[in-house]
Amino acid sequence: MKNFDYDDLPALGRMAGWIAERLSPGDVLTLEGSLGVGKTELVRRIVGRLGHDASTVSSPTFSLVNFYDGDPRIVHIDLYRIESTVDLEGLDLEELLPIPDGIVMIEWPDIADHLVPRKRVSIRMRLTEEGNRRAEVEGLDESPVTGAQRKASGDGEDLAPSRSDENKQESSRS
Numbered sequence: 732m733k734n735f736d737y738d739d740l741p742a743l744g745r746m747a748g749w750i751a752e753r754l755s756p757g758d759v760l761t762l763e764g765s766l767g768v769g770k771t772e773l774v775r776r777i778v779g780r781l782g783h784d785a786s787t788v789s790s791p792t793f794s795l796v797n798f799y800d801g802d803p804r805i806v807h808i809d810l811y812r813i814e815s816t817v818d819l820e821g822l823d824l825e826e827l828l829p830i831p832d833g834i835v836m837i838e839w840p841d842i843a844d845h846l847v848p849r850k851r852v853s854i855r856m857r858l859t860e861e862g863n864r865r866a867e868v869e870g871l872d873e874s875p876v877t878g879a880q881r882k883a884s885g886d887g888e889d890l891a892p893s894r895s896d897e898n899k900q901e902s903s904r905s
Contacts, residue, residue: 732868733869733873734865737769737865743769746866747777747779748780750777750852751777753871753875754834756832757830758834759829759850759852760777760834760835760854761854762837762854762856763854768864771809773854773856781805782802790809791838793812795822796809796827805833806827806830807838808822808827808836808837810837810839810843811838813839824843825846828846828848852870853869853870854866854868855867855869
């Protein structure tokens with residue numbers, strides 16, 4: 732686990748750079764924290780560090796899902812307004828988790844935890860008692876790893892099955 736203090740935008744940018752250097756297509760990030768702690772701003776800065784136009788990044792609170800085409804493709808999901816697992820059904824999240832040619836970033840992931848792969852990057856952002864901003868990043872290597880190196884090492888194999896995979900298994904048993 733890596734800890735970051737990010738009381739200003741340059742510090743948030745450094746954290747975004749550290750994270751972006753370690754991401755590969757197929758990764759799923761979850762971002763947890765209270766309103767206003769900087770989740771969408773962190774996504775914006777990671778997207779920029781990955782070579783996309785960061786100025787196009789906006790909070791998907793109302794659209795729920797934003798797509799950023801390019802290499803890698805990025806899917807930004809915000810589940811703040813989702814109140815129950817029934818509300819998730821129309822989003823087809825199991826089709827997006829993970830996507831082999833892209834990176835998925837999910838704000839407010841708790842409601843969809845059963846759909847998110849066990850192998851994920853967890854980012855917990857919070858305000859400390861002193862009023863400082865702190866983030867804990869779990870699930871990334873300390874040193875930067877290229878996508879080719881990560882695939883060669885076998886990472887990404889420990890993924891939760893999607894519902895479509897479970898349905899295929901059920902139908903093959905019949």
